[in-house]
Amino acid sequence: MVELKNVTKEFKVGKNLVTAVNDVSLTINRGEIFAIIGYSGAGKSTLVRLINGLEETTSGNLIVDGFEVSGKRESQLREARTNIGMIFQQFNLMNSRTVAANVEFPLKVAGWDKAKRKARVAEMLQFVGLADKAKNYPDQLSGGQKQRVGIARALATSPTLLLADESTSALDPETTQEVLELLKRVNNELGITIVVITHEMDVVSSIADRVAVMEKGRVVELGNVYDVFSAPQTATAQRFVATTVKTSPTGEEANDLKQRHKGYLINVEITEGNDRLGQVLSRLNERRVRFNIVQGGLETLQGKTYGTLTLELIGDIINIDAVVAELQTVTRVQVVR
Numbered sequence: 001m002v003e004l005k006n007v008t009k010e011f012k013v014g015k016n017l018v019t020a021v022n023d024v025s026l027t028i029n030r031g032e033i034f035a036i037i038g039y040s041g042a043g044k045s046t047l048v049r050l051i052n053g054l055e056e057t058t059s060g061n062l063i064v065d066g067f068e069v070s071g072k073r074e075s076q077l078r079e080a081r082t083n084i085g086m087i088f089q090q091f092n093l094m095n096s097r098t099v100a101a102n103v104e105f106p107l108k109v110a111g112w113d114k115a116k117r118k119a120r121v122a123e124m125l126q127f128v129g130l131a132d133k134a135k136n137y138p139d140q141l142s143g144g145q146k147q148r149v150g151i152a153r154a155l156a157t158s159p160t161l162l163l164a165d166e167s168t169s170a171l172d173p174e175t176t177q178e179v180l181e182l183l184k185r186v187n188n189e190l191g192i193t194i195v196v197i198t199h200e201m202d203v204v205s206s207i208a209d210r211v212a213v214m215e216k217g218r219v220v221e222l223g224n225v226y227d228v229f230s231a232p233q234t235a236t237a238q239r240f241v242a243t244t245v246k247t248s249p250t251g252e253e254a255n256d257l258k259q260r261h262k263g264y265l266i267n268v269e270i271t272e273g274n275d276r277l278g279q280v281l282s283r284l285n286e287r288r289v290r291f292n293i294v295q296g297g298l299e300t301l302q303g304k305t306y307g308t309l310t311l312e313l314i315g316d317i318i319n320i321d322a323v324v325a326e327l328q329t330v331t332r333v334q335v336v337r
């Protein structure tokens with residue numbers, strides 16, 4: 001659906017060049033929900049603006065729904081853009097126009113006749129559950145309702161791709177979940193491919209099939225959401241995962257645990273279907289080592305469990321060393337220092 005091959009975007013700032021997107025290659029499949037996560041300045045918004053042709057690539061190839069976006073003129077891009085819907089953090093609704101007029105606007109631009117426009121607006125407002133708000137103004141709506149209007153407007157012209165740039169960042173957690181549920185329906189019922197840009201790991205875990213982690217313009221990690229959450233490879237991905245599930249204790253927390261538990265503390269990674277870990281733990285007394293679970297956190301994602309447990313091992317250090325070596329053959333193990 002979206003294919004980027006070695007895409008780079010540089011901006012000239014005075015005499016300097018800022019590389020906002022740096023040699024990014026990735027494929028977003030038709031029908032999936034793909035998340036792009038990264039801290040502020042990672043290049044996420046620029047990537048989205050490249051996909052919808054609002055920025056021109058400096059180099060590389062960018063293909064959206066079979067259409068080569070890179071190197072095209074504005075008039076050609078305008079047509080391609082009708083295939084792409086977009087929703088924003090601040091909703092970007094026209095406050096002087098009614099909810100219905102906001103949803104109708106892209107249809108007017110696309111030249112639909114009045115009767116067809118009216119029917120489509122009613123259909124879209126019904127879909128997002130706001131049929132009774134057609135005559136209201138955006139100021140009279142809650143944040144979640146405003147974003148639902150944004151979604152109705154973005155989908156009015158039946159795009160095949162929806163770009164959601166921090167679309168829930170201005171909403172409270174409950175409203176965020178409502179909007180994410182609606183996006184899931186958009187994906188399931190209408191078959192629309194969705195690209196979600198976010199800095200919140202909860203958004204990724206609630207909705208996405210796959211995730212790309214961006215840092216300094218590059219994609220540093222990419223994969224199925226479960227794989228990235230259960231075994232993050234880069235420090236950036238590990239920091240994001242730590243915001244959703246208890247990970248290996250460090251600093252103050254590690255000191256506190258060591259005060260309370262005098263044994264040898266290790267952190268073990270738990271992943272679905274890893275029964276070998278249980279087998280090793282069940283044989284520890286044969287090695288004259290006991291263990292206590294002192295801390296941990298497990299989550300379920302895409303129907304599979306992941307997380308970490310902090311264990312206190314008690315016994316002779318030689319036996320403990322042998323146990324740690326054996327555990328390392330079945331999962332990732334970190335010594336708590």
Ligand SMILES: Nc1ncnc2c1ncn2[C@@H]1O[C@H](COP(=O)(O)OP(=O)(O)OP(=O)(O)O)[C@@H](O)[C@H]1O
Nearest residue numbers: 011013018020038039040041042043044045046047
């Ligand atoms: N039009 C521009 N001119 C110059 N520099 C820009 C421009 N747009 C983005 N940048 C720079 O490119 C880098 C990436 O910015 P971008 O907005 O894409 O990041 P982001 O991950 O979306 O962050 P945020 O969530 O804060 O928007 C930043 O260093 C930013 O300052």
